[in-house]
Amino acid sequence: MNTETKIDNEEMLxxxxxxxxxxxxxxxxxxxxxxTVIRICYAYGMKQTDIFSVISMMFATTVDENGKTYTQTRxxxxxxxxxxxxxxxxxxxxxxxxxxxxxxxxxxxxDEINYEKTPFxxxxxxxxMIAAGAFAIFFGGTILDSAASFLIAVVxxxxxxxxxxxxxxxxxxxxxxxxxxxxLAFVFVKIGFGxxxxxxxxxxxxxxxxxxxxxxxxxxxxxxxxMSGLLRLLEAIIIAASIACGFAVPILFFxxxxx
Numbered sequence: 722m723n724t725e726t727k728i729d730n731e732e733m734l735x736x737x738x739x740x741x742x743x744x745x746x747x748x749x750x751x752x753x754x755x756x757t758v759i760r761i762c763y764a765y766g767m768k769q770t771d772i773f774s775v776i777s778m779m780f781a782t783t784v785d786e787n788g789k790t791y792t793q794t795r796x797x798x799x800x801x802x803x804x805x806x807x808x809x810x811x812x813x814x815x816x817x818x819x820x821x822x823x824x825x826x827x828x829x830x831x832d833e834i835n836y837e838k839t840p841f842x843x844x845x846x847x848x849x850m851i852a853a854g855a856f857a858i859f860f861g862g863t864i865l866d867s868a869a870s871f872l873i874a875v876v877x878x879x880x881x882x883x884x885x886x887x888x889x890x891x892x893x894x895x896x897x898x899x900x901x902x903x904x905l906a907f908v909f910v911k912i913g914f915g916x917x918x919x920x921x922x923x924x925x926x927x928x929x930x931x932x933x934x935x936x937x938x939x940x941x942x943x944x945x946x947x948m949s950g951l952l953r954l955l956e957a958i959i960i961a962a963s964i965a966c967g968f969a970v971p972i973l974f975f976x977x978x979x980x
Contacts (some may be wrong), residue, residue, distance in 0.1 A: 728765055732824045734783055734791050736831065737761040740814055741772075741779055743835055746800045747807035748933070751775065751941055751949040757814045764818045775949045776800065776956075799891070802933055809834045849928050850874040857924030862917055869915035870924030873905045877925055892963045895929060899967025902926075907975040918975075922968055929964055931957040 741758045745751075755772045762770040762783045772781040779795040813834065817827055854871035862870070877898050884894040906921040915921050935957045942950030 729824065730765075730767070730783070730785050730789070730791050731793075732828075733765045733767075734762065734781065734793050736824055736827055738779060738781055738793050738795050739828075740810060740831060741774070741781075742795045742797055743831065744807060744810050745774070745776060745779070745797050746803075747810065748800060748802040748804070748937070749807055749810075750937060750944070751946045752944050754779075757811075760818045761814060764821045776952050806834060806837070846875065846878050849878045853877075853924040853928055855924075856927045857920050860920055860923050862920035862924065863915075865915045866917050866920045867924070869906065869909040870921045873902050873909070873921065873925050874928060876905060877902050877928055881929070892959065895960055896963040896967035898929060899926070899964045900970045903968040903971035904975075907971055926964060926968065931960045934960070 737758045740761065741754045744754045744757060751774050755774050758772050758779075758781055759770045762781075766786060767783045768786055770781065770783040772779065774780070777797050779797070780792075781794075782790060782792045784790050810831075813827070813830055816822070850871050853874035854867040857867040857870040858864075880898045880901060881894065884897070902925040903918075903922050906915070906918040906925070909915040909921065910918045934953055938950045938953035938957060940950075941947075941953065
């Protein structure tokens with residue numbers, strides 16, 4: 722970086738915080754987010770940076786070479802797993818740390834990453850379908866059970882993609898997806914396209930279980946971020962409960978009908 726270039730420290734900290742916030746929204750670990758913000762601040766000449774983050778909030782204070790203090794916060798309202806976008810954010814942060822560029826240039830690249838439309842991934846859809854069908858077989862289902870679970874996975878994937886894009890509450894769309902998948906399982910068995918609704922549902926349940934969130938929660942607690950890890954663990958438990966409630970509705974309803 723040219724030493725004669727004037728850097729607005731408030732803008733620099735704002736850029737670092739926005740990169741950190743975007744990383745949290747993509748599912749990054751808290752210690753990775755904190756390290757990224759600290760490294761960016763040091764790259765632009767800050768003498769000291771302290772940051773505290775959880776999955777819903779970020780606080781950072783940095784001190785320049787003249788002893789002036791800058792403090793900013795960020796509120797994270799929603800987050801999910803988007804590893805492709807996270808990789809681009811990691812590349813941007815590494816680029817900044819290797820050769821600090823103009824703030825406006827880095828901000829433009831960050832905006833391009835954040836506002837890039839997520840394409841419809843056929844491979845992701847096929848992966849969900851194959852996984853659902855395979856799990857139905859794995860837990861003792863028949864070929865028809867596997868085929869039914871395979872087809873229902875399309876509905877689950879499309880619902881999660883479209884509802885999530887509208888920013889709806891995660892617990893709501895998880896419970897709704899579970900209820901729809903459970904209902905379709907009973908309908909498929911009723912029309913003869915399947916034998917065991919419970920095994921069909923098990924195949925599709927595996928698609929929405931928050932396994933990655935649970936793993937990250939344990940990882941963060943082992944890395945010392947106990948508060949963030951506990952919050953992720955609690956959220957994973959609540960989401961698992963919403964999945965159970967969603968599948969319980971069609972089970973109770975169709976059970977009363979004798980299906």
